[in-house]
Amino acid sequence: MNNGKPKIGIYELTGCAGDALLIVDCEMELLDIFTAADIQSFAMAKSDNIDGELDVALVEGSVTTEKEISELKDIRERAKIVVAFGNCAAHGGIQARFDDKEWQENLKKVYGNQKFTHTKPVRSKPIDEFVKVDFYLPGCPVSKEQFLHFLTRMLKGNPPEHYPTPVCVTCKYNENDCLLNNGKLCLGPLTADGCGSVCPNHNIPCFGCWGPVENANAIAELHLLKEKGFSVEEIKKRMANFAGTKLADAIKQL
Amino acid sequence: MRIVKLKQDRLNSFLEAVSTDSELWGPVKKGADKHRFKIVDNPAEFDLDYTRTILPPKKIFLPPRFNMFKAMPTAYEEETMDPTKKILFGVHPCDIHGILIMDQFYTQTYNDPYYIRSRENTIILGHSCWPDEHCLCHSTGTDVANEGYDLFFTALNDEYLVWIGSSKGDDLVRIVPELFNEDLSDRDIQNYIRWREDRSKAFKAEINFKAMPDFMELKYRDAVWENLSHACLACGSCSNVCPTCTCYNVNDKPRLSENASDIARCWDACTLESYSEVAGGENFRESRSERLKLYYTHKLQAFISKYGKPACVGCGRCAATCPVGINVKTVAGALDGEEVDAFWSRYATEVTK
Numbered sequence: 042m043n044n045g046k047p048k049i050g051i052y053e054l055t056g057c058a059g060d061a062l063l064i065v066d067c068e069m070e071l072l073d074i075f076t077a078a079d080i081q082s083f084a085m086a087k088s089d090n091i092d093g094e095l096d097v098a099l100v101e102g103s104v105t106t107e108k109e110i111s112e113l114k115d116i117r118e119r120a121k122i123v124v125a126f127g128n129c130a131a132h133g134g135i136q137a138r139f140d141d142k143e144w145q146e147n148l149k150k151v152y153g154n155q156k157f158t159h160t161k162p163v164r165s166k167p168i169d170e171f172v173k174v175d176f177y178l179p180g181c182p183v184s185k186e187q188f189l190h191f192l193t194r195m196l197k198g199n200p201p202e203h204y205p206t207p208v209c210v211t212c213k214y215n216e217n218d219c220l221l222n223n224g225k226l227c228l229g230p231l232t233a234d235g236c237g238s239v240c241p242n243h244n245i246p247c248f249g250c251w252g253p254v255e256n257a258n259a260i261a262e263l264h265l266l267k268e269k270g271f272s273v274e275e276i277k278k279r280m281a282n283f284a285g286t287k288l289a290d291a292i293k294q295l
Numbered sequence: 296m297r298i299v300k301l302k303q304d305r306l307n308s309f310l311e312a313v314s315t316d317s318e319l320w321g322p323v324k325k326g327a328d329k330h331r332f333k334i335v336d337n338p339a340e341f342d343l344d345y346t347r348t349i350l351p352p353k354k355i356f357l358p359p360r361f362n363m364f365k366a367m368p369t370a371y372e373e374e375t376m377d378p379t380k381k382i383l384f385g386v387h388p389c390d391i392h393g394i395l396i397m398d399q400f401y402t403q404t405y406n407d408p409y410y411i412r413s414r415e416n417t418i419i420l421g422h423s424c425w426p427d428e429h430c431l432c433h434s435t436g437t438d439v440a441n442e443g444y445d446l447f448f449t450a451l452n453d454e455y456l457v458w459i460g461s462s463k464g465d466d467l468v469r470i471v472p473e474l475f476n477e478d479l480s481d482r483d484i485q486n487y488i489r490w491r492e493d494r495s496k497a498f499k500a501e502i503n504f505k506a507m508p509d510f511m512e513l514k515y516r517d518a519v520w521e522n523l524s525h526a527c528l529a530c531g532s533c534s535n536v537c538p539t540c541t542c543y544n545v546n547d548k549p550r551l552s553e554n555a556s557d558i559a560r561c562w563d564a565c566t567l568e569s570y571s572e573v574a575g576g577e578n579f580r581e582s583r584s585e586r587l588k589l590y591y592t593h594k595l596q597a598f599i600s601k602y603g604k605p606a607c608v609g610c611g612r613c614a615a616t617c618p619v620g621i622n623v624k625t626v627a628g629a630l631d632g633e634e635v636d637a638f639w640s641r642y643a644t645e646v647t648k
């Protein structure tokens with residue numbers, strides 16, 4: 042603690058930097074955030090970054106190089122609490138949708154026989170494959186509301202809540218006509234809530250960008266969609282998009 | 296109870312005249328063929344040719360999410376005391392019965408001030424309807440409302456027969472008495488009786504509700520619960536759309552720049568996994584089958600034993616909503632030993648093969 046303020050570091054591994062950008066985009070609350078917390082490191086927002094002891098590290102992005110593995114391990118050693126911040130860190134992101142074999146093929150396709158000098162690429166993985174993660178805040182990017190609620194609880198010494206319900210809950214709160222019932226491939230029942238059901242609100246089926254909700258009944262929805270006329274191939278492809286490494290293999294076996 | 300008549304083409308003049316100092320809510324089209332209750336500026340926006348709204352009227356008394364109060368170290372401040380006067384028009388008998396059940400629930404042991412204040416400020420104007428394939432109110436005895444409304448409009452030919460159900464309703468009629476006609480003829484009564492008989496015959500779905508408490512007891516360990524649970528997506532929709540589901544969750548939302556918290560309330564659903572999770576992470580209804588049993592015990596058994604009527608008002612929303620076909624009709628049917636045509640039963644056959 043510094044003047045009683047928790048020391049926070051915000052780090053980006055491989056991702057689109059959307060989660061870090063979301064923090065910068067909290068314009069109305071930025072002053073409060075910087076007042077309540079001692080932001081030690083935040084490459085997107087400031088230049089005088091210090092890489093020392095931390096109370097909380099928010100880590101965005103998935104691990105895709107050996108260099109990132111050692112960066113991540115260093116963060117873990119310095120931080121009391123590590124948060125997987127955003128879908129890439131929590132589940133691996135879209136880049137984690139390929140299994141080892143597909144990843145090798147893709148790497149070859151893109152880089153050919155090029156030598157890697159700076160660091161060695163690895164198949165994209167969520168950060169908890171390498172270090173212990175204390176809390177998860179999924180989202181693509183994380184939602185402002187969930188982030189501010191999460192951060193406030195952390196700063197006030199309360200453990201953050203986790204969000205165990207699917208998109209359908211908010212979708213019904215918003216009184217949308219169910220797209221799944223209308224024959225659309227909506228992944229709302231399998232996807233963690235938090236986005237405010239923005240896609241169904243605009244008549245677009247959920248494609249799962251928040252990542253899987255705990256204990257999602259994917260096998261039942263697969264059979265349901267099959268009955269509605271979708272091919273198993275197509276359903277699995279959609280499900281795998283944001284499900285990350287942990288579910289990718291499970292989905293293959295469905 | 297007094298009954299008056301209103302020409303249908305005078306309805307909007309009436310609604311406009313009585314809603315000058317209130318929000319006017321009623322059924323409005325959503326998408327191609329769905330409806331929802333919505334505030335309108337002009338009653339011409341209403342579509343009265345509807346069967347059921349996606350969400351029941353409970354959303355008007357208790358929105359899905361709202362802040363109850365702001366808590367400070369030694370004091371609290373009420374946030375949402377919604378005193379806006381509302382007129383809710385176009386409520387069908389099943390939903391009126393749903394409101395009566397909520398009235399009972401939210402005042403039985405503790406008074407829920409949020410519900411009561413909002414409810415007291417809302418005038419209920421009922422409207423007649425015609426059943427579709429999901430309507431079960433004939434079986435639940437909720438196809439006609441004898442109480443729970445201020446006015447009830449039954450459409451017959453080009454007129455409405457208007458039942459005056461309360462002094463508030465009577466006051467509304469007195470605002471524009473010139474729109475109404477007091478002379479109810481024998482023919483009007485004959486027409487009404489015939490209409491009611493025709494409507495009773497139009498129900499396509501029936502359930503033996505009387506037998507359900509016993510069936511629930513006898514079949515508490517029946518395979519049907521596992522069969523249902525294979526398909527249930529644990530999405531919570533069946534509770535969210537049910538007019539008699541009253542459960543809610545309360546969360547503390549600390550404010551960043553103040554030593555204070557917003558105490559927020561949101562609808563909860565017993566079919567969600569987190570519903571029965573308690574401090575320390577224990578969950579005493581971890582399996583989907585346990586949770587479905589809870590839902591259907593509430594709808595088909597517990598309420599009947601306690602209040603003598605089912606907690607299901609037969610609105611058919613669960614049937615219109617559950618993506619896998621788990622609803623009061625297919626569950627009661629399965630308990631009754633019927634062959635049920637639903638995704639869940641087809642899937643169960645496949646799983647248990």
Ligand code: SF4
Binds near residue numbers: 210
């Ligand atoms: S539209 Fe999608 S997210 Fe909404 S209730 Fe239906 S399945 Fe769930």
Ligand code: SF4
Binds near residue numbers: 232236238240241246
């Ligand atoms: S894809 Fe699904 S989880 Fe992502 S924003 Fe759309 S509705 Fe939300």
Ligand code: SF4
Binds near residue numbers: 539594610611612
């Ligand atoms: S159980 Fe189904 S039919 Fe009965 S009141 Fe609830 S939503 Fe309506």
Ligand code: SF4
Binds near residue numbers: 530533
């Ligand atoms: S019974 Fe149907 S609506 Fe209810 S939680 Fe299960 S899948 Fe969702």
